[in-house]
Amino acid sequence: MIPMSFSPEVTQALKNGDALVALESTIITHGMPWPQNVETARRVEQTVRDNGAVPATMAVMNGTLHVGLTSEELDALGQAKNVAKLSRADFAACLASGGTGATTVAATMIAAQIAGIGVFATGGIGGVHRGAELSFDISADLQELAQTPVTVVAAGAKAILDLPKTFEVLETLGVPVIAYGQDMIPAFWSRNSGLRAPIRMDSAEEIARAQLMRGELDIPGGQLVANPIPAEAEIPAEELAPVIEQALQEAEAQKVSAKAVTPFLLQRIFELTQGKSLVANIALVMNNAKLAAEIAVAMKNQG
Numbered sequence: 001m002i003p004m005s006f007s008p009e010v011t012q013a014l015k016n017g018d019a020l021v022a023l024e025s026t027i028i029t030h031g032m033p034w035p036q037n038v039e040t041a042r043r044v045e046q047t048v049r050d051n052g053a054v055p056a057t058m059a060v061m062n063g064t065l066h067v068g069l070t071s072e073e074l075d076a077l078g079q080a081k082n083v084a085k086l087s088r089a090d091f092a093a094c095l096a097s098g099g100t101g102a103t104t105v106a107a108t109m110i111a112a113q114i115a116g117i118g119v120f121a122t123g124g125i126g127g128v129h130r131g132a133e134l135s136f137d138i139s140a141d142l143q144e145l146a147q148t149p150v151t152v153v154a155a156g157a158k159a160i161l162d163l164p165k166t167f168e169v170l171e172t173l174g175v176p177v178i179a180y181g182q183d184m185i186p187a188f189w190s191r192n193s194g195l196r197a198p199i200r201m202d203s204a205e206e207i208a209r210a211q212l213m214r215g216e217l218d219i220p221g222g223q224l225v226a227n228p229i230p231a232e233a234e235i236p237a238e239e240l241a242p243v244i245e246q247a248l249q250e251a252e253a254q255k256v257s258a259k260a261v262t263p264f265l266l267q268r269i270f271e272l273t274q275g276k277s278l279v280a281n282i283a284l285v286m287n288n289a290k291l292a293a294e295i296a297v298a299m300k301n302q303g
Contacts, residue, residue: 007068013054019296021048022112022120025059025102029083038078044289051293058111063098067115087140106144121292123285124188127157127166146173150222151211153292155284159188160265176223186228189280190237208298233283243272
């Protein structure tokens with residue numbers, strides 16, 4: 001039996017049949033310092049509520065999968081030390097050993113499916129790292145999208161990645177990549193990656209129908225909804241390109257590898273942009289939470 005705990009808010013939502021949106025917890029433990037991490041998490045949760053759904057932040061605490069966190073649990077996680085960063089490979093081991101871990105995109109999708117939640121809002125997904133033809137560094141997020149039936153709302157893949165290769169892999173895996181409200185795939189902090197989207201949809205209702213139809217057709221996997229960052233918050237791609245390149249060179253020089261690569265790069269980009277990247281990151285997460293709540297409500301109404 002899976003050791004699970006549902007927050008009172010999520011328990012009530014499940015009883016009422018309310019729309020639910022899953023949220024990850026690595027943004028809390030690995031994305032920002034205390035107390036900004038918890039303040040941001042609360043703002044994201046409130047955005048979900050303001051748009052008609054109930055937030056369910058996922059985390060493993062002392063060997064129990066928490067589906068939704070109370071205010072006290074959120075504070076505890078935000079100040080916890082040596083928290084594991086969980087993906088598909090180590091999720092079960094953390095639960096079995098009584099550990100504490102924050103869920104990445106892949107782990108949050110697994111948790112959402114277990115809890116019966118069909119929509120998940122995040123910042124950006126992982127993907128194919130630059131130089132992957134030598135390192136074979138490819139995020140488990142891509143395989144998870146191919147097999148776990150959860151609609152993931154993100155501002156595209158993280159801009160530090162090899163975006164053309166990332167979306168080629170998603171195409172190979174049969175994952176629908178849906179650009180919301182525009183013809184181009186966004187690039188996390190920037191609205192335009194230069195890559196044309198294979199699918200465009202302009203409403204939460206369309207996106208909800210597509211996921212429900214995948215279920216009717218018995219097609220495994222979820223959808224990636226690429227939701228562009230609000231125009232007023234974006235950092236243009238041409239401004240970011242030299243910053244990303246410098247951070248990548250520094251990571252290579254310092255032999256940063258495996259799970260340490262993404263946190264290192266995001267921290268250096270934060271420093272090199274004098275904090276602008278974090279401001280943009282918060283804006284895009286809020287924007288994704290809003291759209292995810294609208295999709296969850298539409299799925300509830302159509303299901």
